[in-house]
Amino acid sequence: xxxxxxxxxxxxxxxxxxxxxxxxxxxxxxxxxxxxxxxxxxxxxxxxxxxxxxxxxxxxxxxxxxxxxxxxxxxxxxxxxxxxxxxxxxxxxxxxxxxxxxxxxxxxxxxxxxxxxxxxxxxxxxxxxxxxxxxxxxxxxxxxxxxxxxxxxxxxxxxxxxxxxxxxxxxxxxxxxxxxxxxxxxxxxxxxxxxxxxxxxxxxxxxxxxxxxxxxxxxxxxxxxxxxxxxxxxxxxxxxxxxxxxxxxxxxxxxxxxxxxxxxxxxxxxxxxxxxxxxxxxxxxxxxxxxxxxxxxxxxxxxxxxxxxxxxxxxxxxxxxxxxxxxxxxxxxxxxxxxxxxxxxxxxxxxxxxxxxxxxxxxxxxxxxx
Numbered sequence: 001x002x003x004x005x006x007x008x009x010x011x012x013x014x015x016x017x018x019x020x021x022x023x024x025x026x027x028x029x030x031x032x033x034x035x036x037x038x039x040x041x042x043x044x045x046x047x048x049x050x051x052x053x054x055x056x057x058x059x060x061x062x063x064x065x066x067x068x069x070x071x072x073x074x075x076x077x078x079x080x081x082x083x084x085x086x087x088x089x090x091x092x093x094x095x096x097x098x099x100x101x102x103x104x105x106x107x108x109x110x111x112x113x114x115x116x117x118x119x120x121x122x123x124x125x126x127x128x129x130x131x132x133x134x135x136x137x138x139x140x141x142x143x144x145x146x147x148x149x150x151x152x153x154x155x156x157x158x159x160x161x162x163x164x165x166x167x168x169x170x171x172x173x174x175x176x177x178x179x180x181x182x183x184x185x186x187x188x189x190x191x192x193x194x195x196x197x198x199x200x201x202x203x204x205x206x207x208x209x210x211x212x213x214x215x216x217x218x219x220x221x222x223x224x225x226x227x228x229x230x231x232x233x234x235x236x237x238x239x240x241x242x243x244x245x246x247x248x249x250x251x252x253x254x255x256x257x258x259x260x261x262x263x264x265x266x267x268x269x270x271x272x273x274x275x276x277x278x279x280x281x282x283x284x285x286x287x288x289x290x291x292x293x294x295x296x297x298x299x300x301x302x303x304x305x306x307x308x309x310x311x312x313x314x315x316x317x318x319x320x321x322x323x324x325x326x327x328x329x330x331x332x333x334x335x336x337x338x339x340x341x342x343x344x345x346x347x348x349x350x351x352x353x354x355x356x357x358x359x360x361x362x363x364x365x366x367x368x369x370x
Contacts, residue, residue, distance in 0.1 A: 039063040040084070045092065050074040057097065060087040067092020067114070078102055079119070082109040082130070089114055099123070100143070103130040107152065110134045117141040123165065124148045126155055128174070135160055146171040147187060157182055168193040169210065172200060172217075179205050190216045191231065195238065202226050213237045214250065219259045219279065228254075235270060247274075254292065257282050266290075273298040274315060277325070280304050290314050296338065299325040308332050318344040319361065328354040335361040343369045 033043050035051035038059040048070040051057035055077035058065065062084025071093040072079050079094030085106030093115040094100035100116025103109045104127040115138070116123030123140030124147070126133050132154040140147030140162045146169075147162030153175040161183040162169030169184030172194040179200070184191030184207045191207030194200050194217035206227040207214030214228030216237040225244040228235030235247025240259035247254030247267045254267030258279040266288040267274030274289035275297045281304035288311045289296040295317035299305055306329040312319040319335035319342040322328055326347075335342040342361035347354060350368035357370050 033058065033065070039065055042066075044068050045070040048073070051079075052076060056081045056102070057094075059083060060089060062087055064088040064090075065092075066090050071095055073097070079116075082111075086110075088112070093117060094119065096120075099125055100140070101125070103127060103133050103152075105129050107131040107133060110136070111138050112136045113138075115139045115141065116143060116147075118143065120144045122146045122149045123162070126150045126152045126174070128152050131155070131174075134158075139163070140165060140169075147184070150174050150177055153177070156180075161185070162187060162191075169207070170194075172197040175199055177201075179203065181205065183207070184214070185209055187211065190214075190233075191228070192217060194218055194221055197221065207231065213252075214247070215239070221259075235267070253294070253298075254289070257284070261285070262287055267292060270294075273317070274312075276300065277305050278302055282306075283308075285309050287311075289319075292316065295319070295321045295340070296335070297321070299323060299328060301325060303327045305329070306331075310334070312342075313337050315339065318342065320344070322346055322354065326351060326353060330354075330356045331358050333359045333361075335359060338363070341365045345369055 033045045036054035040063045044066040045068045052074045057075045058080045060082045073095040075097035078099045079097040082103045083105045086108045088110040090112040095117045099121045100119045101124045107130045122145045123143035128151045130152045135157040138160045142164045144166045146167045147165035149171045151173045156178045158180045164186045166188045168190045169187040170192045173196040175198040177200045179202045181204045186209045188211045190212045191210040191214045200221040202223045208229040210231045213233035214231040223242045227246045229248045232251045234252045235250040235254045237256045243263045245265045250270045253273045253276045254270040255275045261283040263285045269291045271293045273294040274292040277299045280302045284307045286309045292315045296312040296315035296319045299322040303326045308331045310333045312335045314337045316339040318340040319338040321344040323346040343364040345366045
């Protein structure tokens with residue numbers, strides 16, 4: 001009985017080992033990668049590729065490519081296309097092609113830890129059909145056109161950058177595109193250009209040293225805790241609700257506000273106005289505006305604006321200047337040391353419906369201002 005039992009146990013053990021051996025032998029190996037391949041499963045690069053005769057160099061059709069720290073270069077056209085739903089690429093770079101990465105077709109693609117550098121066209125392009133694509137820690141550097149162009153809806157971008165590209169850093173045309181902790185520096189045109197987008201959001205992003213504006217976004221977009229520094233144009237142009245943000249040393253205005261509100265933000269040392277209001281019914285609250293080359297806050301037009309609880313000091317022009325705004329409310333602000341009047345109203349006798357009350361100031365141009 002003991003012998004028989006030992007025999008049974010021994011055979012069971014041998015069978016188990018055989019099953020394990022078969023499962024190990026038949027486990028599919030990760031495919032190797034060559035120029036011109038279409039990848040439908042999992043693949044991993046083992047060396048960099050120079051693909052001078054394939055367009056695109058690689059196609060990911062529903063599969064995933066781990067570039068494993070390697071790169072693709074020398075393409076006469078595009079580097080990598082993502083076409084099948086849920087395609088993904090990670091951990092590598094595309095350099096010196098026409099476009100680096102192009103996401104198209106079914107959408108829900110993912111790019112992670114990739115770099116598009118020195119391509120003659122756009123670094124990374126998300127076509128309109130590639131909805132809900134995710135970009136995580138992607139970088140577009142020194143490309144000839146836009147760094148990252150997003151035409152699809154529902155795209156999310158996190159921890160990514162666009163630096164030194166010929167046109168915009170990030171060019172956004174899709175709806176509900178979300179940015180978090182992204183950087184646009186030293187691009188030829190706008191840092192973030194979302195003027196054609198709808199209901200986008202920017203959180204914790206920075207934009208500096210771009211040729212035009214740092215953020216030029218739609219009036220439906222939201223911005224929180226963002227920074228625009230040393231851009232050739234405005235720091236921020238547009239935006240629906242802007243809060244906790246800073247515009248410093250930009251070549252035009254700090255904020256050109258066309259949406260609903262600007263709050264808990266600061267405009268410091270910009271060449272033109274600290275804040276320039278347009279549109280209608282914009283609310284400014286708890287904004288610090290100091291040392292700008294024009295007026296602190298300039299109201300050029302529109303109806304229903306309100307300015308309250310702001311600190312405005314040492315601006316070269318007037319502290320607050322209303323040129324032609326109607327139904328305007330200016331209350332409980334501190335305005336000091338302006339190059340012109342601290343408070344200036346362009347409509348005689350403050351018009352029929354403009355209110356200036358409970359402000360602390362040293363000079364004004366009309367008796368109706370309080």
